[in-house]
Amino acid sequence: MGLTAKRWARRAGAVAALGALAVLLSACSDFNLRTAVPPDAASVQGQASRNIYDIVFVIGAAVFFLVEGLILFAVLRYRRRAGDDELPPQIHGNNRLEIIWTAIPIAIVLALFVLSWQTLNTVDARTPTPPVRIGVIAYQWQWEFVYAPDGVRWEDCGVPANKGKCVTVVGTPPAGGDRSKWTPPTMHVPLDETVELQMHSLDVIHSFYVPAFLYQRDITPRKDQVIQFTADRIGIYRGQCTQFCGLYHQFMEFQVKVEPKADYVAWLQQELTPPSPPSAVPSASGPSASGPAASGPAGSPAASSAP
């Protein structure tokens, strides 16, 4: 071997120091292992995505350790010894080896492609009659969620004839750089039911992203998007716009609240009930605005606001 004990010790020491640093940093941090992988999926489609991610990860890690191992081995094993000026064997290639190391990667990537395509079909599958339909309006720099009852198109919620029939959820607008003065809107959805989102942008491209669903879709002006998901875990999940949309892009957050169907129905019913006469006590829990909805340009279907 070309390495003295002293060199080994120095290398081992360096590695150990780096490892200790990493452990120290992770010990006193808000980072935990749950962020090392995608979040636990909260939707059926998200779980399918998580499964293919795990497969890709295992193969990626295997390739990494294999090739990195070969690099490290070569670096340690074939170091020139001091004073050795003799040429090593001048090997130009090896056809058989090269064919093998081309064929195997082709097979691996083709397998990954097929598995990914199958997963994609699951993730993007749509049923023609989803029980829940929600309109999503994106604009600089806020989200609105519109719940229209059967028989009413959410795009028509702003029409006077439909006044009081729809529920619109909108957060407070961003106020400069102060996050504490701003609340994201919460989209309520029932557990274990297929929810369809019909998404529309009023100005620039935004993107609807819920990490817990492992899913996002760009919303481009003149190209309304329709997606479906089935949430299968109770909880409140954060969401955020991922397509850079201008000055306050960083504020365009929202939440998705997955609740049992009974709770969801009760919430929707409560939102549709006309508010009781104003009292001195501010109305109930939950984020977002009361009063007139944050408005977009004329023609937006925003109607009554609700928590």
Place this chain on the structure above:
Amino acid sequence: MATTALRPAATYRTGLYEWLTTTDHKKIGILYTFNSLILFLIGGMFALAVRTELAQPGLQFMTEATYNQMFTMHASVMIFWVVIPFLAGFGNYLVPLMIGAPDMAFPRINALSFWLLPLSAMIAMIGFPLGGAAAEGWTSYSPLAQSKFSTGPGTDLWIVALTLVGTSSILGAINFLVTIFKMRAPGMTLFRMPVFVWTIMVTSVLVLMGTPVLTSALIMLYIDRNFGGSFFNTALAGGNAILWQNVFWFYSHPAVYIMILPAMGIVSEVIPTFSRKPLFGYKAFVFATAGIGALGFSVWAHHMFTTGSVYLPFFSLMTFLIAVPTGVKMFNWVATMFRGKLRFTTAMLYAVGFLSLFLIGGINGAFLASVPVDYHVHATYFIVAHIHYVLFGGSIMGIFAGLYYWWPKMFGRKLNEGLGKIHFVGIFIGMNLTFFPMHLLGLSGMPRRIADYSATAGWNDLNLLATIGGFTIAVSMLPFLWNVFITLRGGEPAGDDPWEGNTLEWATSSPPPPYNFDHLPPIRSERPVFDRRHANDAPALTAGH
């Protein structure tokens, strides 16, 4: 070592006028190098601004408006004024030397290609004092880039500047292709050219076929912004925002191969020299390079998987396939080192560092080829991690390998190896500290291009770690800059061939005379200088298969 020039080697103390008017490819290559180094520091400052702001939640140092300019100009500068020209500069310096030619085919156009770069950089930067530089991201998607949403001259200046850079690239590509096809020395068949020259050739084809598409997109955007055009302006009938993405990415995806192939070419020269063995699988490597170039034009819409406007399976398949020629190259380089006698000069450290870091960038790229995975991590910090592992861990590491390797040829003096090794260790550690945590940030859902983030999302400590890494990289540049300074003033003189290289640039003095060669060695393989050095050795030593 003896010099081979009949006349004394050219010195560079020949005055400002000479540098401003030169058409000598070697001086132009040096101009490219210094221009790119200066812009690397500027682009690096923009990155430090971004990382400083993101170190902790809350907006502490700048407004969103400033932040958005910082990340936009950081990426634009690094792509168009640093990496692409750095590699073009190496091509300029080396291609004529490596093929035994006295200069490039069109020396005056060569000079024009260079001078467009500092001019266009100034045009892009003048946006800062004039109401704000471009701030829509280097990808400049519409409708955000339209005049209604991006007011002020910054975006228009950016468009003009990029059009000039594109012109510079296209002129350079024509120059390289004509030079390579028409000016090789006798005996230098295509399959005896150094691999670096092959990578410049394929890169030039990509530039020629791709850059005009970007130029047309930029002109269309300019018309939209200034003459009421409706190419991408969705507020007008017929405006199609997705069209911009298709046209933009049709160039910008091959652009990433423009940025990596010559760096791979550099690594393919450095590793064989310091392994004392030929590149393993020369022909396979050439075909892999061509394969990457061809496939590179078929994958662009993988940047658009989440738009709902793309035929997903095709682009997913092509993206998976392009991993194959790239993987083949990794194995070629590793096999070159196997059974070699490795010498770890700074250049070799950078080349091996390239292997490790580009490996990570290639693997996380394979993640992105899977559409469901991309649905999760698109436009998050996972992408930022990928970008920087391939462009920093790949291109920049390759560029530094080239700088340390060819500096003695360019200036007649070797860069100090001790300082070089400190530089390497600092960059390698800093780079991983900065960008590895970004995989985790992206997987947990942190979007990119946000000036601030929620303090309760669990991202605080990884962001701080990434900022520490960023400053580590910055600090590690100091020994390098010091090294350049002291070496130019009086470093260790290098002879013709300080590294025992293989290719023709080592067959002349350091630096070469203006006409490059007094005489050329016989060219009978891809390693003419190696062959000459070992001409009297027993055949068994130099044969092998």
